Amino acid sequence: MSERKVLNKYYPPDFDPSKIPKLKLPKDRQYVVRLMAPFNMRCKTCGEYIYKGKKFNARKETVQNELYMGLPIFRFYIKCTRCLAEITFKTDPENTDYAMEHGATRNFQAEKLIEEEEKRIQQEREEEELNNPMKVLENRTKDSKMEMEVLENLQELKELNQRQAQVDFEGMIDRYRELERQEKEREKEEDERETKEMLDRALVKRLRDSDSDSEKEEERLQPNKSSTDKPTDILTTDKSTEAQGTSSGGVKRAKVESWERSVGTLGGRGALGSLVVRKKPAAINKPSPVTTAAPAATTSASQTDPKASTADSETASKPVTTQNGSSSLSLLGAYSDSDSNDSE
DSSP: OGGGGOOOOOOOTTOOGGGSOOOOOOTTOOEEEEEEOSSOEEETTTOOEEOTTOEEEEEEEEEEEEEETTEEEEEEEEEOTTTOOEEEEEEETTTTEEEEEESEEESSOHHHHHHHHHHHHHHHHHHHHHHOHHHHHHHHHHHHHHHHHHHHHHHHHHHHHHHHHOOOHHHHHHHHHHHHHHHHHHHHHHHHHHHHHHHHHHHHHHHHHHHHHHHHHHHHHOTTSOTTOOGGGGGGHHHHHHHHHHHHTTSOOOOOOHHHHHTOOSSTTSTTGGGSOOOOOOOOOOOOOOOOHHHHHHHHHHHHOHHHHHHHHHHHHSOOBOTTSOBHHHHHHHHHHHHHHHHO
């Protein structure tokens, strides 16, 4: 199986290449090739537009007796997609393009034709100036004169536009300068406002930090303070202290109402007690004891019931603290004075 892959052929010793018969093919033979339309064209028969890039199965042949610097020129035959009319074009190596030959017209070729005409005129002028120095001077004078005419026409058009437009250029410049000044002032104000806001935020932050530091210092100095105390508890601190002292003495402590705890009372020696001046009772001179029926009855009652008299004497001698902080001894003295006055 390896012999079928060989690239060399065996030539016998008596091989003569001149004896091989040659194919006699015509020089203008044609080949079928696949190509795309090189430009936009329009069929002359039916007017169908054939756009650049459309694919065709074309016939290709070499143009006889026509060369460009030794390069052959090829001709292509295609058919219209609508009427099947034959269209031909050939290569143009001089301009690196294709040239339309028969059956259609090339579209968008006006610009190309103008360029070719300008190029032809330029070549003719160069040929004339090459052999005639006076022609060169004439062409330069003509060009300068044409340039001056163009500049004059342009200046006239500018003046005409200025008269019709009536634009105040000085006013426009002044307005522009005013807008620029206002923009600068606005930017300056914004910068100042932002700077002030930043300074205010920094000051507030420093004040908050100092407040938090002072609160921490107070908490450190008062570690035993209850966290559940209310700000109004100071109004009843003296009263609660006095009530605790009374309860330690054996007397039942009175219940503190919620309004008294939140607002406080005016009695006692509390925080608000110092704001009220208590009126002192007037001094009353005790009259001389007079023997009447009422005291005798009292005496007889005390003699008949010695326990009751003992309790009364103890009660009269023992001071009792009331809720408003006043002593009961003064009250008993006042009552006794009033009784003696009634008896008189």
